[in-house]
Amino acid sequence: MTTKIAVFGVGLIGGSLALCLKGKPGITVVGHAHKAEELEKMLSRGVVDAATLSMEEAAADADFIFLCVPVGMLEPYLLKLSQLPLKPGCIISDVGSTKASIAACAKSLNLKDVYFIGGHPMAGSERSGVEAATQLLFENAFYVLTPSDNVPEEAYARLEKLLDYTRAQMVRMDPELHDEIVGAISHLPHIIAVALVNQISEYNHLNPLYRMLAAGGFRDITRIASSEPIVWRDILLNNRKVLLNLLQDWNHGIEHFIQLLISEDGEGIKEAFQKANIFRAELPDRRKGIINPLFDIYVDVPDHPGIIGKIATELGSHNINLSNIQIIENREDVQGVMRLSFRQESDMERAKVVLNSLNYKVFV
Numbered sequence: 001m002t003t004k005i006a007v008f009g010v011g012l013i014g015g016s017l018a019l020c021l022k023g024k025p026g027i028t029v030v031g032h033a034h035k036a037e038e039l040e041k042m043l044s045r046g047v048v049d050a051a052t053l054s055m056e057e058a059a060a061d062a063d064f065i066f067l068c069v070p071v072g073m074l075e076p077y078l079l080k081l082s083q084l085p086l087k088p089g090c091i092i093s094d095v096g097s098t099k100a101s102i103a104a105c106a107k108s109l110n111l112k113d114v115y116f117i118g119g120h121p122m123a124g125s126e127r128s129g130v131e132a133a134t135q136l137l138f139e140n141a142f143y144v145l146t147p148s149d150n151v152p153e154e155a156y157a158r159l160e161k162l163l164d165y166t167r168a169q170m171v172r173m174d175p176e177l178h179d180e181i182v183g184a185i186s187h188l189p190h191i192i193a194v195a196l197v198n199q200i201s202e203y204n205h206l207n208p209l210y211r212m213l214a215a216g217g218f219r220d221i222t223r224i225a226s227s228e229p230i231v232w233r234d235i236l237l238n239n240r241k242v243l244l245n246l247l248q249d250w251n252h253g254i255e256h257f258i259q260l261l262i263s264e265d266g267e268g269i270k271e272a273f274q275k276a277n278i279f280r281a282e283l284p285d286r287r288k289g290i291i292n293p294l295f296d297i298y299v300d301v302p303d304h305p306g307i308i309g310k311i312a313t314e315l316g317s318h319n320i321n322l323s324n325i326q327i328i329e330n331r332e333d334v335q336g337v338m339r340l341s342f343r344q345e346s347d348m349e350r351a352k353v354v355l356n357s358l359n360y361k362v363f364v
């Protein structure tokens, strides 16, 4: 029995998803495009098994349908699909960067014998189009799923199982909560990056030295300003209520900095950087690519010089391969927490035994 997957919109995300699924046992991937030139691109790159301009053809007998078009096109596509004869039990999902409005749309359509489960892989790039698609895009990333209450567990489990091929980690979430959190950690940073680049671009009109001297700091904070304009227009308009609140908080944060500078408050500036340093150091280290997922343990350690070397040496002497060490909290006179990462679960298990035998407190 073959499992037919239909992908609508084979760009960066749709193409990457297709590449994760194509060639897997029993799976056939059909790509849908709204323009003829897109068909040739996806076929010549081997991203899909077949490609069509016909929605009916793509959707017919599909077991899974993924909507990977810009957010503004998700609802029209879902509406059109709801009017087509779909295979009973078919699961429709999407990859849109916002989740509340598409969830509400699916609810209002009262789909019969087919299930809508919103999705959002938390991985991407400033690049776009099928040219930028890669099978490794989602590896080790979080992948949010937002099933509504009436989706049976059996359907949710089927989608989750299929998405195992992405090697991403699934997280189940309420769509409104998704939009609030992702608005803050993804949409707001895109606005800030674009506003900053455009501000500097204005100065550069007056003096081209601005662009010439722009180095690491400017590049690091502005990579995402190169993102696809239509995709981001749709995301920002769709999540505008959340973003308007976030921008007010942003203004307060900037106002705080203005006050620190006016009052020449060096201590305040230092504190702001220290606070940011701590939170940023705690961000999950989820590098994508060929890298295997990491297995982490946490160890309570006294804060004294040489502790990293001591632990690394102990593990090395037992032939345990350690991939990364990080001190998470390391203030004076405070017990530190060390994160140890391993590529192999077996190495992690052996490390636990060794560290316990040396009377370290180990947490998983």
Ligand SMILES: NC(=O)c1ccc[n+]([C@@H]2O[C@H](COP(=O)([O-])OP(=O)(O)OC[C@H]3O[C@@H](n4cnc5c(N)ncnc54)[C@H](O)[C@@H]3O)[C@@H](O)[C@H]2O)c1
Binding pocket: 008, 009, 010, 011, 012, 013, 014, 033, 034, 038, 068, 069, 070, 071, 073, 095, 096, 097, 098, 120, 121, 122, 123, 124, 125, 126, 127, 128, 129, 130, 228, 231, 235
């Ligand atoms: N770019 C990211 O980092 C990222 C990450 C996660 C999720 N997403 C979401 O994934 C979806 C696709 O984004 P992408 O980055 O793959 O963009 P993309 O531009 O690479 O791909 C978009 C695809 O939709 C098609 N398309 C464009 N306009 C269309 C229209 N009017 N009608 C029908 N098809 C149309 C394009 O031909 C292309 O195949 C968006 O909903 C976006 O919010 C993006």
Ligand SMILES: O=C(O)C(=O)C[C@]1(C(=O)O)C=C[C@@H](O)C=C1
Binding pocket: 096, 097, 121, 122, 123, 124, 125, 126, 127, 185, 186, 187, 224, 227
């Ligand atoms: O890494 C990037 O370039 C991204 O913009 C990826 C990113 C993000 O902001 O983290 C962008 C949009 C998504 O919907 C999910 C992920």
